Amino acid sequence: MSSPAVRDGDPPNEESAPSGAARAPGGDTAAIIAVGAVATCLIALIAALVAGGAVTARVIPGLPDAGPVTRWGLPVATTVRDVAAALTIGLLLLALFLLPLRKGALGPQALGYLRAAAWPALAWAGAAGAVLVFQLSDVSGLPPGQVVGDQLTSYAVSVGQGIGLTVVILLTCAAALLCRTTETAAGAFGPFLLACAALVPPALTGHSASAGSHELAITGLALHILAVSAWVGGLTAVTFHGLRSAPQDAPVAAERFSRMALWAYIGVGVGGVASAVSRLYSATDLFTTPYGLLIAAKAVLFAALGAAGWLHRRRTVPRIAELGGRRLFARLAGVEIAVMSATMGIAAALSRTAPPPEEGTTDPAQAILGFAMPPPISLETLLTLWRPDLFFIGAVVLLGGGYAAGVARLRRRGDPWPWSRTVFWAAGLLVMAAVLLSGVATYSMVLFSVHMVQHMVLSMLVPILLVLGAPVTLALRALRPARRRGDRGPREWLTAFVNSRFSRVATHPAVAAPLFVLSPYALYFSPLFPALMNDHSGHLFMNVHFLVTGFLYYWIIVGVDPGPRKLPYLLRLVLLLAAMGVHAFFGITIMMQSSPLGMEYYGQFEVPWIDGQSADQYTGGGIAWAVGEIPTALVTLAMLRQWARDEERTERRRERHSRRDGSDDADMDAYNAYLAELDRRSRGQS
Known part of the structure; x- marks a missing residue:
């Protein structure tokens, strides 16, 4: 009996599995993991906001203050934006790369995940819009209700941070539209590339844009965001797929994600170190400033995630085809997703925490160049x-x-x-x-x-x-060909x-x-x-x-x-x-x-x-x-x-063709014979 078709916009579930397939630990486990991840993220966000002083700053009388709604609303909206971005990237990765293709085309499950990616993409756009309002409220010192209108429009098209968020909204809405209308594997690259591009603007307009070492700060943060989104979103999507799909479908996605996760982990580490180095001006800042302490907390969670990933690769991925192995995978993945959620909460609070100020005097050119004016040019300085x-x-x-x-x-x-x-x-x-x-x-x-x-x-x-x-x-x-016939590898x-x-x-x-x-x-x-x-x-x-x-x-x-x-x-x-x-x-x-x-x-x-x-x-x-x-x-x-x-x-091919045909290029031979006959007659006459 054939399996029922996946409804448009719905990810595949256990009912779409082949008849007779063992039922996986279903929606109850997925719901528990989701609730635990949200709770962990909120707890980490609140704790980091309080520890970093972002919501406990003393209000100075006479100075404009946006109020508690903005102080709490901005980091919450930022967290929702980051989580929605990770889910969008994860579902697109699952549909496009982690699930095998069928004769080069998206299968029913992959197409269902592609359709489902439209919803977190729209949530991403909505959260970016909320961040836009709260940012302007924070900058202007006015409550959110008083900045909606001409001020918001001007901020969105004339200020760097506003322009960046406007670009994010446009890109994510376009990605959501393509997710609902695209049918082919090649076409699915469109929303995936748009979603990846929408991750970049926050790196260009945040703390890193004003850091001393632009080359490290901006690129490091952009790499960090891309790698985190692929890692968190990919693990979440693969876990959901493993809990809801047939047993024979789960190992392929888990094995492919396991290989990708290693590169994502390296990207997160390299990007995070580069971003931290560009914002911390001494080693003591890591332990004596709120900004440095939050970075240290992220580093500890990052190490824990590395250990969990190693356990996944060594123990659970080889056993995931077994029912018991899938349950073990669900438990470990649930813990890993919870730790990732806490990390994302701390990251959102970090964006609201002031980095330590740079010590000493600053060269006027350094604010523009990102480094001090170099000495007179010479061969030595060039080298x-x-x-x-x-x-x-x-x-x-x-x-x-x-x-x-x-x-x-x-x-x-x-x-x-x-x-x-x-x-x-x-x-x-x-x-x-x-x-x-x-x-x-x-x-x-x-x-x-x-x-x-x-x-x-x-x-x-x-x-x-x-x-x-x-x-x-x-x-x-x-590069090796794809293992499965009709699938696409690199x-x-x-x-x-x-x-x-x-x-x-x-x-x-x-x-x-x-x-x-x-x-x-x-x-x-x-x-x-x-x-x-x-x-x-x-x-x-x-x-x-x-x-x-x-x-x-x-x-x-x-x-x-x-x-x-x-x-x-x-x-x-x-x-x-x-x-x-x-x-x-x-x-x-x-x-x-x-x-x-x-x-x-x-x-x-x-x-x-x-x-x-x-x-x-x-x-x-x-x-x-x-x-x-x-x-x-x-x-x-x-x-x-x-x-x-x-x-x-070309000449060798012509000669091989002539020898194979046996004609030996009849036209050329006839012409050569004609020339030889003319030469013979001319000699005879002479």
Whole structure:
């Protein structure tokens, strides 16, 4: 007897299990876990708010006070927002990655979880709206009822924190809509990516946005939030699925989540340490300030969660197919979810607790740059003034480690991999680290000329080296196929992405080439440049944009990876020469400017050891004009070599085809015979 269909919007339950399947510990256990988690979260939130002084601050007569509703309502709304975000991410992870697909499509259970994710997404949007109201009430010192109206609208579109929450509301509403309308596995990526993007704005506008070390604070908090949401939400969704599904369905999701949870745990730890280091200015702050004590409490709970996760992986996951094992999993998962809930309550209270003030005097430029004005530029300072940018440190480590693991797997199988590709990839990562983490990154924030060096290297040299490393080819050869027929693992998802409509559009010459050659004009000759330079996330976006647009452009010029289309080599040469000409003109245009670019940013601080911003900008324009020669020569040599090899392969294929057909290319042979006959006659006449 076939199982009944899952109703639209309802997650699967025990009635949707196959006939004769053993009933799992059902809704009663799930309800107990849910009630315990909510109670634990509220208790931890109240205790942390009181311990941190967020709700016990003395009201000074004569100063505006928002009142107790805002003091309690803001952290409660923040907690609801964070919990709803975790549940949304967890359900989407379960539907898209943790449950096996059926012939590449979502099964009934996965589709039910996708539909169910719309409800916590809407709760997320509602809680973000409540946080918006309470934040304005807290900032203005007015009760919540008095800020609803024009003040709230102005705050939502003109202040950083208000804009961030407005973006969260829009993204989560869009994700909820897509959850209700999407039918395919590829389409489910839409709400998942929107939900992940909605986690980022709080990291850009909270305490970390004003921290001294922007590179550590903002990226660390963003990583921490993403990893926590995936970890907490994933465990909650898998636990619910294990309690309500048939016994044979639970082990797959639990095993996959167990592997993912390890990476989430590492992400939570790295992000949390980076965020704490950027907000605590001495080791004693961890034990002598309310902010530090709350961080210490989170660290203790984090260690306990690590121990619980280890028990899950070693003891319960291998036994989850058994009924007794599932009950043990439910008990341990319930305890782990309760501890996670307490951690989220403390995190919400931490956002309302003032961090310790920075000691000593602050350089006026430090508030803008995130670090003190560096000394005069020299070779020594370029090599020694390294900046710990967590985003690019993580990118280099993951890209390098993943590539090395892929090569090692091929070697263990006895499959060859060209050493030249490994050298190109390693060189690309080393150069990227040199311009994004060394003194070049430090001076790029104060000198336009060094910024232009960084721009040119990131867009015109690093992408060439990475493209020649053939990362997609390596991944397709090294990744194992999915264990289940019709399911999608990393290899299948990568193949689907390479052949997707998005890839066909992004790698089309009419898209990739204009993005590469025209976006610098739109960036530098508009107010966008100083606006992005003034914000760490904007500066991060610029560097990622340089890398991505350069990678796409050179991928269609000298790429060896499989793609949606293969351009003729003559067209590649035309695109290369045209792009280099436009880039050279870009540098000349900068040199011809009568006033410095981006003075809304550079005019905020003074660099005492340069002749002026105009002279430095002229140098930067000259660099943009001259640097293009080196990558052009490198790409031309690589393309000519590929062209020659392609012609050789074509000729070998033609010869094999001729030998296989036995025709030996009759037309060519007839033409050669005709020429030989003409030669014989001419000799006979002579």
